[in-house]
Amino acid sequence: MPIEILMPALSPTMTEGTLARWMKAEGDQVSAGDVVAEIETDKATMEVEAVDEGTLGKILVEGGTENVAVNTPIALLLAEGEDASALEGAASKPAGKDKSEAEPATPEADAAPANATAEKPAKPEKPKSEKPKSEKPKSDGGRLFASPLARRMAEQEGLELSALSGSGPGGRIVKADIERALAEGTGKAKPAAAEAAAPAKGAAAAPAARAPAAGPDAKAVAEGAGIPFTEVANSSIRKVIARRLTESKQTVPHFYLTVDCALDRLLDVRKQLNTRGEAAGVKLSVNDLIIKAAAVALRQVPGANAAWTDSAILMFQRVDMSVAVATDNGLITPIIKDAANKGLSAISAEMKDLAARARDGKLKPEEFQGGTFTISNLGMFGIKEFGAIINPPQACILAVGAGEQRPVVVDGAVAVKTMMSATLSVDHRVVDGALGAQYLQAFKALVEDPLGLLL
């Protein structure tokens, strides 16, 4: 019997992903540990390694197929001694297994390869027909136990029930599980393709989740006006950015607080630390110190390290700092876990590693999913200040501008200091103005007297 290669789950909550491309072709020899394919999830690209050895007999799901459910057979591996005739019976097996909605995501789904610049117009409507297929868990085909309330809440919030585990009697998914998933940001939302599939009637069901393209259709406008354009297919990461930030900006009541911090002493301390650490290869960036300051300030003002849920505000007891990193594919926010309790050199080393792997698209899902607070720093581009969009379900994001020499008035006289503006975007449901201000006060105090960070 040929061995089925299944679509792997790259994280506990993953229900489907894009099979980005095959690294082996039909007929290729495969040994255990060989990379056979690349899978793209929300934000990361992961390699699928072969567990067994043999010949790649048949590819069941073509490269570039989106929304491939976890555990769907994606290829058949022929064991030693087996020939292609063994594929005959096996090939139909995946279809037979799922009697209700047979083929999970078959090769006919020839959506444009993600990330590739499509020369012909992409077919955004194509995945429409697949929506019902990818909605149900493929793995067991069994009944999904969930309370009516949980079902409705999942629908309203765009959560996949099959991605959640139930804590109710007999493992039933109940309200508490939905609330937990929302608070933790797990229970991955339905893919953007599925949401866009029902624009007409979907409005009531998931108003926040769709609508990245509000207003007149850009393509219609461009064609109408004869503006030449190319189309870049939306990658998974791009869709997630669109969905989550649209939802955030539309549903989270943002307000903004800005503070100016004198950076001179921090730059001084950094220089001294780097001189001392040179031998050990420690080279702290200003951003490392800012991360630490932001984290320690959260320890001092824990009310800002929180998230909104309908029943309660979650007050996180650990600071997991999401740090925005720009990559070629888009924004990603790897996490420095427990940042308030980590030393500067540990933060620095971790940040370098995370940023490098983020740019390579090699982060594991747990390395960028979660987080309790986000920092976004555009100082290196000379941006003076900006207001960031909150990264849900977190309550705050700190936007850090460039350090620059500015004239400031000290004791009635104008002096030149290196100043940095930082703007906190705040979810008003969770954090009121005064509390946000207290947080910035604590942050400013730590930046201006950075020895406090070394304690």
Added chain:
Amino acid sequence: MADTAFDLIVLGAGPGGYVAAIRAAQLGMKTAVIEREHLGGICLNWGCIPTKALLRCSEINHLLHSLDQYGFAAKDVSFDIGKIVKRSRKVASQLSGGVKHLLKKNKVTVVDGHGKLDGAGKVVVDTTTYTAKHVIIATGARARVLPGLEPDGKQVWTYKEAMVPEAMPQSLLVVGSGAIGIEFASFYRAMGAEVTVVEVLDRILPVEDAEISAFAHKAFAKQGMKIITGGKVAKLEKSAKDVTATIEAGGKSTTVTVEKVILAVGIDGNVENIGLETTKAKTDRGHIVVDKWLQTDEPGVYAIGDVVGPPWLAHKASHEGVICVEKIAGLKDVHPLDTSRIPGCTYCTPQIASVGMTEAKAKETGHEVKVGRFPYIGNGKAIALGEPDGMIKTVFDAKTGELLGAHMVGAEVTELIQGYTVAKTLETTEAELMHTVFPHPTLSEMMHESVLDAYGRAIHF
């Protein structure tokens, strides 16, 4: 020498303790229960059950005085309070005997006496030390006593004396308008006594939905009950035949002279003299502190029921007993008790029952709500029964359709509330409740109509 080593010892055989013991025995634990007084505890002997026997009599009395309405006539209707009390005691003792039988059937060892912990794993009764890996404290609670308002058992009663009057008092003051106070007030008023209720908060039955409180207030006032809210009993002066209470309300002081006073101002956990100090278990304001699995700070020592705090309800105690034991036994599918799903019933006339959040509480916790109401006057069965006063109120979360709470006042609502309790426990939304077929003609149809009304779809009103 009797056997003294057990897997589990339960201290107290009330509705928490005896249920825990039976469940433990079912799960194969060698179990003992220690009880100082009566099997079945307050509930069976001095609480829920005997008061229901009394209230049944007041209902009958009420019906007998409304015979004309139903086309009957009877002369010289009278009652003998002695016989009524005797019946109530008989009901209690029959059920206590039933508990004894159940414990025996499940091979639970019953130890008569006062048990005291001697560190974790040991309980001393008289001179015998019993050992068990797990000990559940289910010692219950007693009437709270306020300074200056101490009961004397003769003129100033607690629930216990109020349940076994030697003669029918002509006038009564009930201090406190929670379930216990209101039930006695209702009983004695229906039996013909002049009854005054004083409540320190601004409304009677303060844990109930404000609309239900107001409805009940009106109904009681119509029955001739005097109700003073926002009032405090400043002092009690006793004479040989009566008691004069000074009540301060709204800045004014008034006096009420009554034959008897019933104190019903809440209860205190029985945490004393049970050897708690020999363990790490902590108490907070008269109740033992436990986690969601009923575990105290001392490993192997648990506490359930009234002794761990409100709501002080027998069914809550029983349920906690089962959860606690199943957790000890290592069962997989055990879930902590969600207090929002514990129904509460008050057996006054009209009856009151509720589960979940009041409308005010729902709004306070940030819910946008949809509220449905349906009056008894719109229900065929209620009219046929001659019980046209009452209403059923439902509170839904406007966004998710979650049934947040249900609040009822009227005939038989204590038997209806479990419908909403099942709905809440299964996390149904308004849609499933609307799809449910309620039989006609029943009072339960109002439960359906109330849900429909919350969405502007009530048919019969």
